[in-house]
Amino acid sequence: MTQNRERRPVKIDIAVCTYRRAELDQTLLSLAVLSVPSGTLVRIIVADNDVTPSARDRVDAMRSAVPFEITYVHCPASNISIARNACLDHATGDFVAFIDDDETASEDWLAELLVTADTTGAAAVLGPVRAVYPNMAPAWMRRGDFHSTLPVWVSGDIRTGYTCNALLRRSAPSLTGRRFNIALGRSGGEDTEFFAHMHKAGGRIAYAEDALVYEPVPSGRASVAWLTKRRFRMGQTHGRMLLESSAGLGRWKAIALAGAKSAYCFAAATLLAAFPVPRHRYGLRGIMHAGVVSGLFGVREIEQYGNLEEAPR
Template sequence: MSRPDVSIVVATYNRPGLLANTLSSCLAQTNRLGLSLELVVIDNHPSLNGEPVVAELAATAPFPMRYVAEGTRNMSTLRNRGFSEAAGRFVAFIDDDEVADPDWLDELVSAARDRDAEIAVGPRLAIFEAGHPPAYDPQGAQFARDLHLPDHALVDLTAASGKPRYGLGTGNSLFDMERCFPNGEAPMRLAFGDAGGEDAELFVRLHREGRRIVWAAKAQVTEIVPVHRTEVAYRLIRTRRETQHYVSIYIDGARHKRLAWAILTAKGILQLAAGAVIATALFEFGSTTRARGRLTMAHGLGKLSWKNPVGYIQEPNNPA
């Protein structure tokens, strides 16, 4: 079999129902570009409950599907396995709780070709299981990814100081393997795999090395946000963890690391203090609908505690 143009990679963990929806959307791609495709599923759950899902869909799939078991509980190892298993020139990642639009892959590849970019990324829209965004975020902006850039605009990911401007993840992304990783090196650093932020670090590192990232505004995927992820307690710990990732990545690539650390520490103290004042004034403590001040505090705590990362966040044990 000749080398496929694109390998679609899905890493999954204990979500067979959602995985089926994700894979079905990948198999239903319009593919107006006439790309040769393959679909690779990397299953990280000990039960291997994604295997029957892949087997059922592969029986009638319009292009090859492969199932791979990877038991190591490290996100960098898991995603690196996805990169290594992929045979295509391009590797497209989509998360196992996302559903792709029919022209998703065409739009990613078109954007990369149009701007001769090594990487393309697209928006992630949010549909809320509860039927509406949480009261503390009525627009649902915290649960979506939209850089608000023109279609096919190049993404200037970091400032001259090394400060990341955006947080990008591998969900809804496309990599030109030969141009991004010419020496065959493992893309993601294992040091970030336990604490998280491994994919955000990868984007920032590649951008600093001169790879071009293009924004594919029409390459849309949709994520269904479960109720528990909109609860204030969950959002606070998630915000703290994301801020810790931001600080780790910022300091790792900063020209003047001590200065960057000092600035971030000062900002963290200010955010913690200001957030406490806001939360007190708005009677937020104990509220399930108000979180403005406490989210500011979470940002501050993330900056001050970045050396003690949150790591994995316990999710409900729901195989759907």
């Protein structure tokens, strides 16, 4: 006679890296009301990336409002890769989910990520990040939604990702021992590299379109200058990664192609000068391709994070 055995609970660690952000309270409150599937155990890991343990008291004050265990980790200083790696090092669950300290999760966020992970068997699952604009943001920026985050498909495949809304299957061979590059912890791009290398190692990336999180856009980011800097750095990261697999003539071909794409985008932006949304879309894409050229020439990524105005994300 076969004896029925109770199914082992699925354990999830939710990782929140933080750096001097009061918005952490709202992030934790949104996690407190998550719809958690039956048979799922949740723990929250808060990795404080400040020089001093400035978030400890804030986290302690929130414990009574959150129905899950919270593990506080102090991991200085001002390098987001150190914080992300601390979360991976302290994770013990079947999965680890990442959400930023200025985001709020929708009620079904975690459940939707888990359903997609279960149905696809993917090593990683990404969800959408919907930008919430302040009233002072330019109308064209709100219409074009330039700050929301979505995955990029190449020939029907997602080849890299981001940590502002992601779920990782810790047992996946492509993730075994994998960590974020500390050298990129102040410039950004560490998550792009992490997922790209995971994908190259055979890890599949899936997408859960209903696993929504929301991110307010601070006034300092609702500007062309911030978007320009960010797109250029994104291009630099992509160019540096292309450089890893390109040598000799292949490198020069990649530089020529990126340069041509940049020129095309700037020309299109000029022709569409009377239409703000497509003008800025083409202009920012041209800047990104210019960043690719920079990266292919080996120029180090510009530092974008590490202070209160541009806290690591």
